[in-house]
Amino acid sequence: MPNITLTLDGEQYSADANDTILTIAREHGVNIPTLCHLDGLSPIGACRLCLVEIEGSPKLQPACTTVPAEGMVIHTNTEKLQRYRRMIVEMMISEGNHHCAVCVVNSSCELQDLASEVGLTHVRFPYLFPGKSLDASHKSYAIDRNRCVLCNRCVRVCHEVEGAHVWDIAGRGLGCTIISGMNQPWGESEACTSCGKCVRVCPTGALIERGVGVSEMHKGEDFLKYIVTARNKKEWVAKGE
Amino acid sequence: MPKLLTISPVTRIEGHAKITIQLDDNGDVLDARFHVNEFRGFEKFCEGRLLWEMPGITSRTCGICPASHMLTASKAGDEILAVSIPETAEKLRRLGTLAQWLQSHALSFFHLSSPDFILGFDSDPAKRNVFGLMEADKEFARRGIRLRKFGQEIIQILGGRRVHSTLAVPGGVRDPLEPEKRDYILSGIPEAKETTLLALEVLKKIHLKFAKEIPEFGNFRTLMVGLVSKDGGLEYYDGGLRIQDGNGNTIADHLDPRHYSDYFGEAAEPWSYMKFPYYKPLDYPGGMYRVGPLARVNICDYIETPLAEAERKLFKSLGGSVGVANNSFYYHYARLIEILFAVEKIELLLCDPTITGTHTRATAGVNRLDGVGCTEAPRGVLFHQYTVDGDGVLQKVNLIIATAQNNIAMNRTVKQIAAHFIDGSKGKVTEGMLNRVEAGIRCYDPCLSCSTHASGQMPMHVQMVGPDNELLDEVWR
Numbered sequence: 001m002p003n004i005t006l007t008l009d010g011e012q013y014s015a016d017a018n019d020t021i022l023t024i025a026r027e028h029g030v031n032i033p034t035l036c037h038l039d040g041l042s043p044i045g046a047c048r049l050c051l052v053e054i055e056g057s058p059k060l061q062p063a064c065t066t067v068p069a070e071g072m073v074i075h076t077n078t079e080k081l082q083r084y085r086r087m088i089v090e091m092m093i094s095e096g097n098h099h100c101a102v103c104v105v106n107s108s109c110e111l112q113d114l115a116s117e118v119g120l121t122h123v124r125f126p127y128l129f130p131g132k133s134l135d136a137s138h139k140s141y142a143i144d145r146n147r148c149v150l151c152n153r154c155v156r157v158c159h160e161v162e163g164a165h166v167w168d169i170a171g172r173g174l175g176c177t178i179i180s181g182m183n184q185p186w187g188e189s190e191a192c193t194s195c196g197k198c199v200r201v202c203p204t205g206a207l208i209e210r211g212v213g214v215s216e217m218h219k220g221e222d223f224l225k226y227i228v229t230a231r232n233k234k235e236w237v238a239k240g241e
Numbered sequence: 242m243p244k245l246l247t248i249s250p251v252t253r254i255e256g257h258a259k260i261t262i263q264l265d266d267n268g269d270v271l272d273a274r275f276h277v278n279e280f281r282g283f284e285k286f287c288e289g290r291l292l293w294e295m296p297g298i299t300s301r302t303c304g305i306c307p308a309s310h311m312l313t314a315s316k317a318g319d320e321i322l323a324v325s326i327p328e329t330a331e332k333l334r335r336l337g338t339l340a341q342w343l344q345s346h347a348l349s350f351f352h353l354s355s356p357d358f359i360l361g362f363d364s365d366p367a368k369r370n371v372f373g374l375m376e377a378d379k380e381f382a383r384r385g386i387r388l389r390k391f392g393q394e395i396i397q398i399l400g401g402r403r404v405h406s407t408l409a410v411p412g413g414v415r416d417p418l419e420p421e422k423r424d425y426i427l428s429g430i431p432e433a434k435e436t437t438l439l440a441l442e443v444l445k446k447i448h449l450k451f452a453k454e455i456p457e458f459g460n461f462r463t464l465m466v467g468l469v470s471k472d473g474g475l476e477y478y479d480g481g482l483r484i485q486d487g488n489g490n491t492i493a494d495h496l497d498p499r500h501y502s503d504y505f506g507e508a509a510e511p512w513s514y515m516k517f518p519y520y521k522p523l524d525y526p527g528g529m530y531r532v533g534p535l536a537r538v539n540i541c542d543y544i545e546t547p548l549a550e551a552e553r554k555l556f557k558s559l560g561g562s563v564g565v566a567n568n569s570f571y572y573h574y575a576r577l578i579e580i581l582f583a584v585e586k587i588e589l590l591l592c593d594p595t596i597t598g599t600h601t602r603a604t605a606g607v608n609r610l611d612g613v614g615c616t617e618a619p620r621g622v623l624f625h626q627y628t629v630d631g632d633g634v635l636q637k638v639n640l641i642i643a644t645a646q647n648n649i650a651m652n653r654t655v656k657q658i659a660a661h662f663i664d665g666s667k668g669k670v671t672e673g674m675l676n677r678v679e680a681g682i683r684c685y686d687p688c689l690s691c692s693t694h695a696s697g698q699m700p701m702h703v704q705m706v707g708p709d710n711e712l713l714d715e716v717w718r
Binding site for chain 1: 405415
């Protein structure tokens with residue numbers, strides 16, 4: 001496997017030439033904030049939180065989808081990046097309806113953790129208070145689009161891991177929204193297997209279990225790496241095969 | 242020349258309000274109104290939310306009595322799920338209701354109202370607050386603060402937080418009570434009881450000290466409404482509605498709270514955001530009624546705990562031949578009796594072995610499309626009615642808050658006190674006169690509120706304006 005050498009925040013590292021900047025950084029204990037990224041799902045570079053500066057390049061690049069070239073000098077935590085990351089979270093919060101105090105995942109929400117991590121203390125942009133819908137037609141789960149940050153995790157986990165492809169994103173720009181089936185109520189989607197993977201990987205309180213109250217829901221996406229690893233290594237084989 | 246006095250904002254209450262006092266040509270009080278000039282909008286923005294979120298959302302209505310909203314919302318949720326909650330869950334909810342009474346009543350008496358009594362209505366407004374109280378009687382203030390803390394601690398133990406706790410959910414409560422925590426609460430009972438008995442002694446002296454003023458503090462006969470148990474005892478969590486008139490006659494009894502809208506209507510006035518509930522058979526405003534401690538202690542036949550029952554009998558003797566204490570000043574007395582009851586009853590509940598049971602939650606889907614929850618909040622009977630679709634999404638929300646039910650009576654109290662204490666003919670109003678009008682409102686401990694005393698300033702602005710908008714007199718404080 002070919003190796004390359006690169007510089008991350010002033011330290012030189014040797015890395016697999018096929019790995020992304022994010023993978024390499026994490027392997028060496030360099031923290032880069034992420035939101036849409038989830039180990040086990042394909043990277044899409046949607047949230048832009050993992051943007052890094054590469055010397056010689058005029059554009060910022062997402063660490064989760066960028067494979068470094070030999071000799072690259074990368075900065076992961078400059079003042080400019082810190083400012084941009086704060087602004088991204090600020091915009092996510094101002095363009096949704098994130099009322100943490102009465103949210104089912106309050107205190108165990110990745111968006112909250114992220115806001116804290118990037119040092120967000122207040123939102124400078126006017127809140128848009130969009131009129132988003134809530135769909136509780138599924139017998140076990142509900143989607144509250146008010147809290148969706150369009151990270152696309154649900155779309156990917158349903159398509160790539162469960163193979164049901166219930167979720168999609170419709171619309172453009174501020175009008176983007178997660179839809180189920182053929183833009184029909186979730187409970188009417190024939191493709192949904194009710195596996196709940198989308199709920200588990202959702203970083204906010206957008207996808208939730210029915211019947212839970214404020215601060216009552218604790219998600220965990222650890223299951224994903226076991227499923228994906230086992231599948232890749234063909235560890236799950238039925239008896240006799 | 243007619244004049245208008247405005248007290249805005251009213252202080253040492255929870256929320257934003259103003260009082261206007263209309264004077265006639267002779268400077269006598271023509272009319273007085275209590276205007277609530279804040280708008281919260283919970284009934285509207287809860288539409289579209291999930292039923293299970295309602296205890297959490299509606300508890301944000303208030304920072305003082307959130308547990309009451311949480312519990313009432315959960316009861317409305319029980320109705321919609323059509324479940325009978327586990328025995329332990331009901332007892333823990335009862336414990337939560339009493340802890341809410343305890344801390345809220347302690348706040349009302351010690352922090353908000355007693356500065357008027359201990360320091361005097363005409364004392365320096367800069368010191369007429371809980372800090373002034375600490376200077377005047379450190380031990381009394383300390384005990385009051387600790388009593389409230391005790392109530393808050395119970396709420397925290399049961400629901401994780403002192404304010405906006407998450408104890409109750411539709412179907413029961415989230416977590417059982419651990420025996421060690423039960424024992425911890427029990428260890429606080431003796432001091433709480435001692436403090437309450439001390440407060441009762443102090444209040445009785447206050448009754449003597451203000452004997453001349455008390456008869457003008459909202460002294461009139463009205464209907465009184467509250468929950469009573471099956472055999473007529475003081476009730477706080479369940480039971481039926483009893484309606485009594487000002488002469489002590491029960492005109493309706495054991496009404497099912499689920500049908501509250503059959504008995505009570507809500508009028509609106511253009512000058513206030515607070516609605517004016519009334520008893521339908523007597524129409525508006527004749528159907529004026531009072532709720533809260535004064536009503537509860539008046540209408541019940543007995544209180545199940547011994548110390549509180551002994552005080553209830555003394556309380557009833559204030560009502561003369563009809564046995565009804567109709568004076569709103571006695572809200573304070575009734576409040577202390579209820580604290581005493583709460584402390585005694587909390588002890589009883591904690592000594593019940595089933596209180597630490599581990600089965601605390603029933604689960605079910607949406608089995609009804611409409612549900613009414615009703616409990617006795619510190620300030621009076623509270624109703625939440627939810628209409629949901631088949632998925633449990635709220636379609637309609639109606640909240641009837643205790644304070645609103647006292648609205649007509651509060652207006653009448655303001656008018657009575659203003660008429661007695663304010664003399665506009667001299668073209669001069671004193672701060673002490675206005676404080677008495679405010680103190681009339683504080684009897685009801687209205688839940689519009691925040692404790693502005695903490696700032697040490699009383700941001701009250703009163704203007705006396707002539708008919709041609711000429712400013713005749715102005716008082717800032």
